[in-house]
Amino acid sequence: MLNPVAPTQAIAKNDQILTIAAGEIPYVFHPVKKGPYNQVFEQLVANMPVNVRLKYYPLKRAMKRMATQDYDCFAMALKDSPNWAKLGIDPSFFQFVGPINTINIKVYLAAGQSMETLEQLSGSMVTADSSIINLHSQFSSFEQRVNLVGTDSYVVALEQLVSGRAAAALAYDADVAMLGADHPLKGAVVDTGIVLASFQDGIICKDTERLEPIISAMQAKIDAMRDSGTLTELLQSQ
Numbered sequence: 001m002l003n004p005v006a007p008t009q010a011i012a013k014n015d016q017i018l019t020i021a022a023g024e025i026p027y028v029f030h031p032v033k034k035g036p037y038n039q040v041f042e043q044l045v046a047n048m049p050v051n052v053r054l055k056y057y058p059l060k061r062a063m064k065r066m067a068t069q070d071y072d073c074f075a076m077a078l079k080d081s082p083n084w085a086k087l088g089i090d091p092s093f094f095q096f097v098g099p100i101n102t103i104n105i106k107v108y109l110a111a112g113q114s115m116e117t118l119e120q121l122s123g124s125m126v127t128a129d130s131s132i133i134n135l136h137s138q139f140s141s142f143e144q145r146v147n148l149v150g151t152d153s154y155v156v157a158l159e160q161l162v163s164g165r166a167a168a169a170l171a172y173d174a175d176v177a178m179l180g181a182d183h184p185l186k187g188a189v190v191d192t193g194i195v196l197a198s199f200q201d202g203i204i205c206k207d208t209e210r211l212e213p214i215i216s217a218m219q220a221k222i223d224a225m226r227d228s229g230t231l232t233e234l235l236q237s238q
Contacts (some may be wrong), residue, residue: 016050018214020203021071023059023131026155028178029076031056035178037076039234040100044221050214058152059131063087066204073205076100081199095211097218098202101235103174105132105139107194110162115192117218121146124167127157132170137221153186162188170196180238 020135024030029037045052054075057065061083067087068076081098107126109115133150136143146168151157154171161169162185169189179186204213225231 016210016214018045018050018052018073018211019064020050020054020072020073020075021065022054022056023062024056024153025059025181026153027183028175036237037100037178039237040225041075043225043234044096044218045232048217050205054194059129060134072211073097073203075203076201077204079202080202081135082137086134093207095207095215096202096204097215098222099200100202100222100231101174102198102200103172104194104198104215105135105170106173106176106191107196108158108161108169108171108176108189109167109192110164111188111190113190115168115194118142118145118194121168122153123147125149125165126168126170127151127166128170129154129157129159132172135197144197158185158189168192174235177238178235186233196220230235 022029025035025037026033028035029041041054055063055065055071062074063083064087065071077096079099080091084091084094107115107118107121115121122145124146127149129152130150133148134155136148148170149166151160154169154175157166157169157171158176160166173191176185176189176191188213197225203218205211205218207215222231225234
């Protein structure tokens with residue numbers, strides 16, 4: 001593991017460019033529909049002595065750009081995600097920077113509905129975005145009992161639930177919590193409390209000598225933000 005440096009320790013100023021591919025998540029981490037992770041990222045790279053270039057893509061495409069070696073880092077990434085191996089990427093060649101948050105894949109119902117066990121969904125249509133669909137191996141027994149249908153985003157998955165097109169939806173609890181108070185979906189869905197899988201998220205970067213001081217500095221910054229309470233405050237902002 002790389003050894004973190006103190007937050008106040010500076011990396012020598014140079015003309016380095018740190019390229020980061022970002023997966024678009026509406027109201028969470030997005031170039032237009034911004035959310036708390038935008039603020040976390042801005043603070044994370046503030047005053048970095050390198051030029052940071054962040055480029056947003058649909059989530060799966062952003063991951064593929066890492067597979068083609070186009071970028072130095074990917075944000076926001078799941079620690080120990082099985083998806084990297086599926087793309088032909090050896091995870092051992094990357095360093096995880098984080099965690100920023102712990103996120104859970106949960107089962108959601110439309111407001112006013114209730115469910116005691118997952119068996120009640122057997123044979124029903126359940127929606128989820130591609131990032132969750134790609135992790136189906138983590139909850140394969142559930143997937144085998146339902147008709148799991150992919151959507152472009154967790155917002156679309158929840159919209160189809162609310163409209164009655166799906167019996168339930170899967171989404172990360174952190175994503176749902178970050179919907180603004182005035183968003184139409186706020187209060188329209190209910191968290192069943194059932195957790196199918198849990199992950200830590202953060203940033204992954206190529207484990208290279210060139211990136212080592214940058215990775216160490218980012219890790220130190222995240223640790224400092226966590227210790228000061230800033231990270232929790234930002235993640236809970238809407």
